Structure formats: C-alpha cells, structure tokens
Amino acid sequence: MTENPAEESLTKPPFSIAAAAFVSSFDRFAVSPLLVLIATDLGATLTQSLSVASLYYLAYGFSQPLWGVLSDRFGRVRLMRLALIAAAIAGLASALAPGLVTLIIARAFAGAFFGAIVPTALTYVGDTVAEKHRQPVLADLMAAIAIGTALATAASGLIADCLDWRIAFAVPTVLAVICCFGLNGLQEIRSEDGGGMLRTLWSAISHRWVLLVVGLAFVEGAAVLGVLTLLTPALQAQGVGAGPAGLATAAYGLGVIVTSRMVRFLSSRLTMPRLMALGGSTTVIGYALVAVHVSIPTIFIAAALLGATWSFLHSSLQTWSTSVLPRARGTVDGALRLDRCGHAHPRDRHSVQPPRLRATDPLRSERPCHDVHRHVEC
Numbered sequence: 001m002t003e004n005p006a007e008e009s010l011t012k013p014p015f016s017i018a019a020a021a022f023v024s025s026f027d028r029f030a031v032s033p034l035l036v037l038i039a040t041d042l043g044a045t046l047t048q049s050l051s052v053a054s055l056y057y058l059a060y061g062f063s064q065p066l067w068g069v070l071s072d073r074f075g076r077v078r079l080m081r082l083a084l085i086a087a088a089i090a091g092l093a094s095a096l097a098p099g100l101v102t103l104i105i106a107r108a109f110a111g112a113f114f115g116a117i118v119p120t121a122l123t124y125v126g127d128t129v130a131e132k133h134r135q136p137v138l139a140d141l142m143a144a145i146a147i148g149t150a151l152a153t154a155a156s157g158l159i160a161d162c163l164d165w166r167i168a169f170a171v172p173t174v175l176a177v178i179c180c181f182g183l184n185g186l187q188e189i190r191s192e193d194g195g196g197m198l199r200t201l202w203s204a205i206s207h208r209w210v211l212l213v214v215g216l217a218f219v220e221g222a223a224v225l226g227v228l229t230l231l232t233p234a235l236q237a238q239g240v241g242a243g244p245a246g247l248a249t250a251a252y253g254l255g256v257i258v259t260s261r262m263v264r265f266l267s268s269r270l271t272m273p274r275l276m277a278l279g280g281s282t283t284v285i286g287y288a289l290v291a292v293h294v295s296i297p298t299i300f301i302a303a304a305l306l307g308a309t310w311s312f313l314h315s316s317l318q319t320w321s322t323s324v325l326p327r328a329r330g331t332v333d334g335a336l337r338l339d340r341c342g343h344a345h346p347r348d349r350h351s352v353q354p355p356r357l358r359a360t361d362p363l364r365s366e367r368p369c370h371d372v373h374r375h376v377e378c
Contacts (some may be wrong), residue, residue, distance in 0.1 A: 013137055016182035017121045018144040020080055023179055024117035025148030027091065027110060027172035028060060032232045033157030033246040034165045041165065042100045051104050053229070056111035067116040068123070075188045076124045083116035084180040091173030095166045114176075118145060127189045136264035139315045143260040146307060150253020153232060157246030217317050224283060224306050224314075228252055231290075231299050238294060251300045255307020263315055272316045279313030282306070 031053045039049035071079045090110035097103035121141060129137045156168035228249070235245035266275055286305035289298045 021121040022148040029152035030156040033242040055108040060111035060115040087113035088176040095170040139260040139263035146256030150250040153246040154250035157242035251303040255304035259311035282308040
C-alpha cells in the first residue's frame with residue numbers, strides 16, 4: 001500500500017475507477033422515472049413511493065463524510081471494492097423486494113454503499129494527478145458520471161415501460177460485481193496523515209477553507225441536482241410516458257459530455273471564479289425556460305444547461321477540494337459530497353411539486369391509480 005499519494009502524470013482517470021463511478025451514478029438516478037410505476041405495482045400512493053428515492057438520497061448524502069474518513073484510513077481501492085460488494089447485495093434485495101417497506105430499506109442500504117464510490121474515485125484522481133493537470137482529468141471522470149446519469153434516466157424508463165421496473169435495479173447490481181473485479185491491480189492509496197480518524201476529521205471541519213468549499217458545494221448540489229430529479233416527474237405530470245420523459249432528462253448527461261470537453265481549454269484561459277460564474281449562469285437560463293413552460297423541448301434544454309453547470313462549476317469546486325487539505329483529501333471530498341443531501345427529499349414537500357399537476361391527475365391521487373401510463377382519471 002502506498003502511504004503517500006503519488007503525483008503521477010495521468011491524463012485521464014483509470015478506466016476501472018471511471019466505470020465504478022458510472023455504475024454508482026446510474027444506480028442513483030435510475031429511480032426517478034420508476035416512482036409512478038412502483039406506486040402502481042405495489043399498491044401505494046406516489047407520496048409513499050417517493051420514500052424509495054428520499055431514503056436513498058439521504059443515506060447516499062449523509063454517509064459521504066464517513067466514507068471519506070475510512071478511505072483516508074484504510075485505502076481508496078479497498079474501500080471501493082467492499083462498498084461495491086455491499087451495494088450489489090442491496091441492489092439484489094431491491095430487485096426482489098416483495099413490498100414497499102422492504103424496497104425502501106433495501107434502497108437506503110444501496111444508497112449508503114454506492115455513496116462510497118464517487119467521492120473515493122474523485123479522491124483517487126486527486127491523489128494520482130498533479131494539481132496543474134487535475135481539473136481536466138476530474139472533468140473527464142465527471143463526464144463518466146454524467147453518462148451514468150443520462151443512461152439511468154433514459155434506460156430505466158424504457159426498461160420499466162417495456163419490461164419491468166425491477167430490472168432497472170438489477171442492472172447496476174450486475175455491473176457493480178463486474179467493477180469490483182475490475183479494480184484488481186490498481187495501486188492502493190491512503191492518506192499520508194498518520195493520525196487517527198477523529199484527528200483527521202477534526203483537521204477538516206476546523207479548516208475555514210474546507211468549510212467554505214463544502215458550503216458552496218451544498219448550495220450547488222441543492223440548486224442543480226435538487227431540480228434535476230424533478231424534471232422527469234414534471235413531464236410525467238403533463239401526460240408524457242416514463243420512457244420519453246427519461247430521454248428528455250438524459251440531456252443532462254449530454255450537456256456534461258459536451259461541455260466537459262471544453263474544460264481543458266477554458267481552465268487554461270479563465271480564472272476559476274470566472275469559470276464558476278459561467279457555470280452558474282447556465283443554470284439560471286435553464287430554470288427560466290422551465291419556469292415559462294414545461295415541455296419536452298424546454299426540459300431537454302434545461303437539463304443540458306444543468307450539465308454545463310456541473311462541468312464548469314462543480315469541476316472547479318472539486319479541484320479546489322482536492323487541494324485545500326491534501327493530508328485529509330478523502331475526508332474533505334467526502335464532506336464535499338454532502339451536497340447530495342440537498343436533493344434528498346424536495347418532492348416530499350408541498351411547497352415543491354412537479355409543475356402543472358392537474359387536480360384529476362394520477363400523480364395527485366391519494367389512492368393507487370392502475371392506469372398511469374394512459375393517465376386515465378382515477
């Protein structure tokens with residue numbers, strides 16, 4: 001095991017690391033197009049089925065600091081391998097869940113274990129790539145994550161429409177097992193800090209720049225991912241099927257892929273604050289479009305613009321986080337990922353609902369609707 005992080009001249013993230021991050025992202029975003037179908041199949045209301053996503057996101061977000069500390073202590077690759085095995089078991093339980101309560105519990109465990117993958121992958125890149133090359137490599141890794149997001153929202157809706165929603169949970173389960181074997185042979189890395197876990201955690205939370213970057217990331221996560229998870233249900237509320245709605249929201253991944261190719265060029269010509277401001281402005285434009293009208297074209301454009309925000313703004317915050325406290329890099333990256341709690345359960349609140357819901361829409365129904373595909377009044 002390497003005690004001190006190596007600064008290797010990598011120009012892209014290791015494939016096995018990127019693949020594991022892809023699977024984690026796929027599993028996290030696969031649920032959005034499935035919520036209405038889960039409610040129908042398990043005889044629940046939409047409000048009840050929302051707990052499947054809410055508990056997943058809460059477990060995913062709040063487990064991040066723990067995984068960061070553990071990766072500093074025991075090693076990045078070892079932690080990812082164990083987390084993938086545990087996530088696969090939880091994913092299998094999700095696919096076989098006989099009822100809503102079992103499904104909610106299984107998804108919560110899946111969220112907690114898949115939550116270890118992306119922050120540890122980002123930390124691994126921070127450990128093995130020199131700082132001057134780090135942001136473009138992180139952007140490449142984030143592009144892999146975005147592909148997982150895009151394919152999840154598109155494929156899970158199509159799988160649920162054509163086959164069964166349970167298969168959408170089984171797919172990342174199989175991929176997690178494959179990725180676990182793919183991590184074999186990677187150089188193990190852990191923090192250079194020889195102190196205990198509590199000392200490492202305290203060094204992070206007592207550092208004012210760490211607190212600043214974590215706070216900014218929390219706001220960004222709530223603003224970007226919090227609304228992203230609402231886009232598919234918003235289209236479904238207009239009568240659009242799960243498949244087409246998921247495909248429209250998949251433009252987020254397309255936006256990240258396209259704009260992440262621009263990060264290498266722009267990061268050498270713009271200061272980090274200007275690149276962050278550019279990313280924030282694309283979110284404002286996207287939200288303005290959706291505020292005016294909700295349709296497949298406006299959702300597609302808004303999702304793509306959110307992807308641009310993620311490339312420009314989040315890659316800057318992520319680069320900053322890997323440099324602010326190198327001796328506790330995993331802990332800092334884990335704390336940074338608390339922004340995932342920002343979209344844990346916005347849909348449970350009456351103040352934030354998918355726009356333009358009709359009073360007779362099945363999504364409003366307090367009892368199960370058995371014809372949600374056709375939006376027959378229940």
